[in-house]
Amino acid sequence: MSLLDVRDLRVSYGGHEAVKGVSLSVGEGEFVAVVGESGSGKTTTANAIIGLHPGDSGEILLNGTDIARWSQRRLRVIRGAQIGLVPQDPSNSLNPVKKVGAQIAETLLIHRHGDKTSRRRRVLELLERVGLDDPARRAGQYPHELSGGMRQRVLIAAAIALRPSLIIADEPTSALDVTVQRRILDLIDDLRQEYGTAVLLVTHDLGIAAARSDRLVVMREGLVEESGGTREVLAAPAAAYTRRLLADAPALSARAFKEPPPQAGPAIVVRDLVKEFGGFRAVDGVSFEVARGSTHALVGESGSGKTTTARIVTRFEKADSGSVEIPGVTEFRRGVQLVYQNPYGSLDPRHSVARIVEEPLRNFRLGDRAARRTRVKELLDRVALPEALLERKPRELSGGQRQRVAIARALAVEPQVVVLDEAVSALDVTVQAQILDLLEQLQRDLGLTYLFISHDLAVVRQISHTVSVMNKGRIVESGTTQQIFDSPQDDYTRELLAAVPEPVR
């Protein structure tokens, strides 16, 4: 008998069936990963298991007892005690006005575990166990005083406080930097071995799932496409969808490095940039050059100064000293365009696709109405969007379509340089692969120069000709992509590369 057995689970949201008959099982102490893209129903399945969003039909057997029909009152006894949840997005998953110690103790308090002194002792033990220094001080701090990684440790401490037999971890590291991500996953793994806790990991990242799990469940559109031992599934994927996922996952596809950049003059020349924010040096003497028609990646973790550098290059921020030259561009706002991470946030929700893409043309008074109309259609065609979307609003589009609209808008005034700030980070792998293909094709056809800002080394490896690695405002190493990935010279670069989940091959 497994610890958890889900049989033919169906869950719907307001008439729409999100989970259409899912079966999966987790053995005692086992690490099972549920992989799928957004909308695959993986998070809905996880929520249904703890009854936060009850299913319509099917069985959820916990130690052989079907809890699927249990009332909320009965389920509360299990939650926190037998099943712990480690949520996504540590920055918003803690109550901002409550001390973290109290939020860990809460698990014990709800289940009336021990008295005040013993709870306090246990909280300090837990904080220590999840690797936070000075537990007594940490317990008295508020969430905003901790970093993202520390908050995730606090959430883990709250989830394991009563030593549950199962931990459901819903994208526990997708909001964290790679090096932090690795430490958190190591922690979950250690706790599993120490306590014998089973882990059900929900993730979109096939790389993480491959590196950590015993068994893999691949979900798509509310159904299980394939499940089995992780090694077996990766070695011989049975479902076509799994094969596609494997091919699209940049971490797993060992594509050839790009050839060194074509011998052309520089399109971007950055010299000794320095930028301080209230005494804090965000950018500290950054210099690099990007050859015309090539892609240069700025890689680093949050706080490394890569985004500030991008904002200085696009003149949304003024440098304290240093210079940025874009040779050959006379009209700056036309020649240099920016594509931002969150396409939904950067598209006006009230405007139609046609109006969004047309806007730069109107701003620069290019062509008359009819000419602009033709140009918009041409641009949509360039980014492979059907004309039928012209009158749609951003919210009626998928994430990938939105990013295509943002790219079409950037291309409208025929720029020479496009700065892509985490432009594919929010997208599912298959969509990500398509957008990366599109970007490469546009570069070939239009001779564009890209400055590609990213924390995702796997994506960087695939798209860029040259790379600069940033840490604490400085460029610690730069070179061709192959040099950086095959023979990193700097310790920080090595640490960063080592943290990328390496799949079992």
Added chain:
Amino acid sequence: MRVGQALLVLWAAFTAAYILLQAMPGDSILIKFQNPELGLSPQQIAEIRAYYDAGGYLHTVLGFLRGDFGYSVDTGTPVLERLAEGLPETAKLATAAFVLAVLLAVLIAFAASHSSRLRGVLLAVPSLFISVPAFWLGILLIQVFSFRLGLVPVIGGSEIQQLILPVLTLAVPISAPIAQVLARSLDQVFTQPFVPVVAAKGASRSWILWRHVARNALPPTLTVAGLTFGELIAGSVVTETVFGRNGVGRLTEQAVNAQDTPVLLAVVVLAATVFVLVNLLVDLVFPVLDPRLAR
């Protein structure tokens, strides 16, 4: 910094009131002394005017700073004396009404958050409350509770009995915005990602509501509650007049009728002071409620 802003607001309120009162056509002197029965000549009236107007703006400001609010044109008594007479009555009324308004608001908002069946009805209540005119509500309450049901005496009765209806009249419209903002904040906080995390620890809905959501919903509600103090002052004018209570509100009404400039000026400054102080207090409490605002 915040104290400086508060002082600036006070000064602006004083000056605006001073200019407006000066600019009003007709004045208290004419209303009081022009009556033909008094038989005063225009020249005598001009002398009286000169006596009361002595000093102008600067003189009045300095007087206020020293605590000298001048004399009432209507009764000839010091303004301070008249204010001191009315203040305790109004303070009692306003405090009780504010407490009741907050209680009503919390009751409505929490009940709406708890019960999904009554929710629609409960959330319609604030809109109803805010559209009820105070004078009409006052008269209605007297009609129903005093005349029809005989529950509360109109004249006589203990101090508490005398307070019940006016407090209710004043509290109802004020509770509306507080209830509305609180209900909406509760809803908004309930959608935040940390709520399911607490539920996953095994917490019940009321545990989440009382221990997590309520405190997060407090800051916007407190802001609105502070702002309603302005309405409280305005509302007391109508309420005290309807119920015949001798408070600052009644005094204001009389002073307006007599165009008694010194009294009005003092009332405006008093109201502005209370308003500014309350909102200053709200700002100071904020960092206690939300540690992210503390530095």
